[in-house]
Amino acid sequence: MKKLSILFLFLLLISCQVNVPKFNSNLAWQYLEEQCALGARVPGSDEIELCRNYITTILERSDAAIEQQHFEAQIDSINYPGVNIIAHFYPRRSRRILLGAHYDTRPWADKEENSQLHTIPIIGANDAASGVAVLLEIANVLGKYEPPQYGVDLVFFDLEDMGDYGERETWCLGSKYFVEHFIGKEPEQVIIVDMIGDKNLNIEMEYFSYHNSPRLVNQVWQIADDLGFSQFKPEIGQLVYDDHYPFIENGYNAIDIIDFEYPWWHTLEDTPDKCSPASLDIVGQTLLQLIFSE
Numbered sequence: 001m002k003k004l005s006i007l008f009l010f011l012l013l014i015s016c017q018v019n020v021p022k023f024n025s026n027l028a029w030q031y032l033e034e035q036c037a038l039g040a041r042v043p044g045s046d047e048i049e050l051c052r053n054y055i056t057t058i059l060e061r062s063d064a065a066i067e068q069q070h071f072e073a074q075i076d077s078i079n080y081p082g083v084n085i086i087a088h089f090y091p092r093r094s095r096r097i098l099l100g101a102h103y104d105t106r107p108w109a110d111k112e113e114n115s116q117l118h119t120i121p122i123i124g125a126n127d128a129a130s131g132v133a134v135l136l137e138i139a140n141v142l143g144k145y146e147p148p149q150y151g152v153d154l155v156f157f158d159l160e161d162m163g164d165y166g167e168r169e170t171w172c173l174g175s176k177y178f179v180e181h182f183i184g185k186e187p188e189q190v191i192i193v194d195m196i197g198d199k200n201l202n203i204e205m206e207y208f209s210y211h212n213s214p215r216l217v218n219q220v221w222q223i224a225d226d227l228g229f230s231q232f233k234p235e236i237g238q239l240v241y242d243d244h245y246p247f248i249e250n251g252y253n254a255i256d257i258i259d260f261e262y263p264w265w266h267t268l269e270d271t272p273d274k275c276s277p278a279s280l281d282i283v284g285q286t287l288l289q290l291i292f293s294e
């Protein structure tokens, strides 16, 4: 009888143990470099169209349901075409996590000291390519392994980065459109990743995220801590109007994972040599742990 109950306990332990797949940081790094090799992915450009095709081709390797959401947004009385790319993994699942990243890059290197460089578009290795790279590798994992509980929606937002400093209505236009036209199964958790490729990675708890969704922030930072990733700092950082903000405004449980201390932000120096595969791994593995361990 005693032996039997020990065996039962052992089997129970095995059945509770969930294997979390490994994030392939080499592949994610390749995705970062390949996006940069396309050139600046500025809204309305040929390069951003190439980037859309690039993202879609990788997503199509899984059997996710893929949608393109077309919209138009006006900035300074100019109309820009925008396209959000959405991939639904395990669409029948009612419990859902939404992961998002913007794929457009800023048309103006307007944080360069030399104002003559301000009209040149940025390559955006960190500010765009890094978040997309992490999501694309998560798409690969989700194509091979089914999470125990959740379905996952990956959203690649357009038109995040064309705003005027200090005017928050001019940023995050793709995510704003997405939230305002949302139909389908509402996600329990929304996590945006942006600027997470910095070699010198330090991710504080973004201000709006912490104040809106402290439990989700604490959960993600605890997972990172359990994995030994001290780059997630348990300190409240500055506020950032990023793609999580329209979700927060509309009542979602939404956070932003961002390292905003990046000296090359909106300059021509935001190039792959400032980033590292290890940083992509830290964020990617943390997200996989969240998706697969519940």
Ligand SMILES: [Zn+2]
Residues within 6 Å of the ligand: 106, 127, 161, 266
């Ligand atoms: Zn930016």
